Amino acid sequence: MTDQIDPSKVTASRITISVDAMGGDAGPAAVVAGIALSAEKNPDIGFILHGPVEQLKPLVAKMRGLTDRVEIRDAREVVSMEDKPSQVMRHGKKTSMWSAVESVKKGEADGAVSCGNTGALMAISMIRLRKLPGVNRPAIAILWPSRNPQGFNVMLDVGADVRADAQDLLQYALMGTSYTRNSMDIARPRVGLLNVGTEEHKGHAELKEAYSLISDHAERGNFDFVGFVEGSDIPGDTADVIVTDGFTGNVAIKTGEGTASLIRITLREAFTYSILSRLAAIFALPSLNRLSKKIDPRRVNGGVFLGLNGTIVKSHGGADATGVSAAVKLAFLLAQQGFAEKLAARVASSAPLTQSELDCVPTEVT
């Protein structure tokens, strides 16, 4: 991504992102402001924007230089946060979310972004894009602030499916590795399997089975398996990819978010406690801002759906313009890397792996 416009490059590598304008807590204005931010920074990006045209047209027109980068697709209905995924699957064809996924399905867009209902977005994505051959359960991967040099770890699944068996956990390890390689500069990611302790005898039977499956695939998958990791390793530096089922992953990230939010509130209270502490806050402001920036969830906004024929990025429901722009940037980056194709190749290469194949020479797939 570059800040300077190079006309030859614009036509050659223009990437189109399909964006669901509706369903976020902050409404379509925040979404349009977000894509305007991305358009300003990135000359190689174009948009298909989905929602009620009479609402979207004036919002887009207000943003300088956005009109000729955005195509509006009229969609009359909106998926709400309360809608059940099963209902949306049956009756949601006229929604902006469905329309946004449809653009990826038809090949008009290289990826889609939505701030809406996660369950509904996954359900629509599953029936329209279909799972990659060899994938039983798709997963949602997020970036989590960590003590690793890259500043983040990849964690999956954080809520696509409440269950995962050993084979699913192996798929998550492979997809997470591929995602890490394509979104960060890490050639050989370290994969950890989330458990209640690091000793091999701990945890459920399916975790022990997943342990040996992932271990067997590490060489061929070109990753390091660091074995079982604990909750404290999610923000830690022992692994780059944390593999778990969607129930545990979802509870873990929400606990982490809640804890961070509690500390934020307590910190604010501590600095407004007395006149003296308010004064201290003024001096401390640059330091507090540095902290805030480092753990700002908006900077890493975007859960990526892995295991489908196409790239879908789920932005946080409460995302503002900065958050939407971060999700768009992620979708752009993955499209530019040809991530969907690489992931398909990665999963296909591992699917037929049997005991007899474990001695084969590793094939180079990212």
Add this chain to the structure above:
Amino acid sequence: MTDQIDPSKVTASRITISVDAMGGDAGPAAVVAGIALSAEKNPDIGFILHGPVEQLKPLVAKMRGLTDRVEIRDAREVVSMEDKPSQVMRHGKKTSMWSAVESVKKGEADGAVSCGNTGALMAISMIRLRKLPGVNRPAIAILWPSRNPQGFNVMLDVGADVRADAQDLLQYALMGTSYTRNSMDIARPRVGLLNVGTEEHKGHAELKEAYSLISDHAERGNFDFVGFVEGSDIPGDTADVIVTDGFTGNVAIKTGEGTASLIRITLREAFTYSILSRLAAIFALPSLNRLSKKIDPRRVNGGVFLGLNGTIVKSHGGADATGVSAAVKLAFLLAQQGFAEKLAARVASSAPLTQSELDCVPTEVT
């Protein structure tokens, strides 16, 4: 607890806590320093201290006024953090941990505290103290910093057992409620069942079953059931008691601890970034100390084993004197309240509950 010694009270209500001096990361010196702190603050407490007598005797002698409050029980072996619970159950009879639990079993002590291996402590406690009638799986409950007025929530199970079915989750709700009533000033605790969303259709089948079981018992159990809660509610203010299985609970608290620790490190970096920020840190110190005190894990040190015939408090392995003293205080408080007996009555009262009994007048058991 009072800071002034009232001799008449000392003899009348002396409570004896059995303490495993070994197995903590900081060694027996930290444990002895911890009980000395407790003894200084609390005239009603006495100790039975378990470990190698030649190590413990000089440590106790060094502390003023401690010798006549402590009885040392010589135990030659130590359970290490690496020992498997199954091995300790078979070959651990000579360890300080076993000896500490044995004192509760024999009625010599009103509760026990250990900083050692959690799995081994639970295993020894289960075989020596036995489960309460009606309890299938005992649980470990902890206090977690929260936005509630009391400053903490009770969460269980955080790792006694990696599995829990609907009936176990009901028991956790009842035991957690009883613990909350006896450790905090909350007459009618609010209970939440941890899930990936608050909507009733979400989560595993056993969670839905547990939902209706707990709901059915709320009136008789004298608690409010707030339904499903999410990870973000663990440090939140929607519930006082968070019920979950030991796998999810363990991952959640470790994720929360890891996140808090990451923020602590980042905060320190932010305040040592430049000369100016170091200067700001001096001004900000009182505020930062207020934050630090509020989220200090040592203040709420102590996981309580619920569902056994006797009170066992598991202190953090890395506890220093302050941490050990907090765990001792918790064991003392629960013994003083007659918690073990109240819990037994609570579980017994709920055990035979059938559909036909749901219309009965609630019995008052805390």
